[in-house]
Amino acid sequence: MMTKEEKEKLENHIKENIEKLKKDIVSYKQLTRPIAPDNAIGRLTRMEAISSKSINEATLRRAKQTLSKLERVLKMADAPDFGLCRTCEEPIPFRRLMIVPETDLCVECAETVS
Ligand SMILES: [Zn+2]
Incomplete structure (x- = not known):
């Protein structure tokens, strides 16, 4: 089992992660705002914007999942x-x-599940 010190350390670590994720989520939300119409930015830039928007949306989703697990x-x-x-x-x-503080599986079980 974990010692009292280890548990405290882990709890602080989780709290730090939660704070960091909350900040990340705010900035990802800004990156996933609707993209300006074609005439406002070039066509290529718009395509790039769409592709990075969907990457950021995926990252945002993951960050939100991790945040709720950590909480x-x-x-x-x-x-x-x-x-x-x-x-x-x-x-x-x-x-x-x-x-991986958000995990509730040991290494062996995590490998079996996934
Ligand atoms: Zn296990």
Whole structure:
């Protein structure tokens, strides 16, 4: 199991990630605003704008998903099964949680699921 210090470190790490994601989401939202009509910008520029808009939309969607997962993890931080794998109920290594704090699967189970 995680030590008290590790848990605190992880919680702070999650909070930092949440703050960062919220800022990212604001800037991605600005990047996914409607594109100006053809006559306002060149045709090629418009095509580029459309393609980067859809990339940014995908990034925005992912960021929102990660954010809601992180917020859920943070709420669960005081639950007795915090840091345990959802499938095999073994503790998820602290190192893995620091890299992907939004996960609720250990490495082996994550590989089986995906
Ligand atoms: Zn597992």
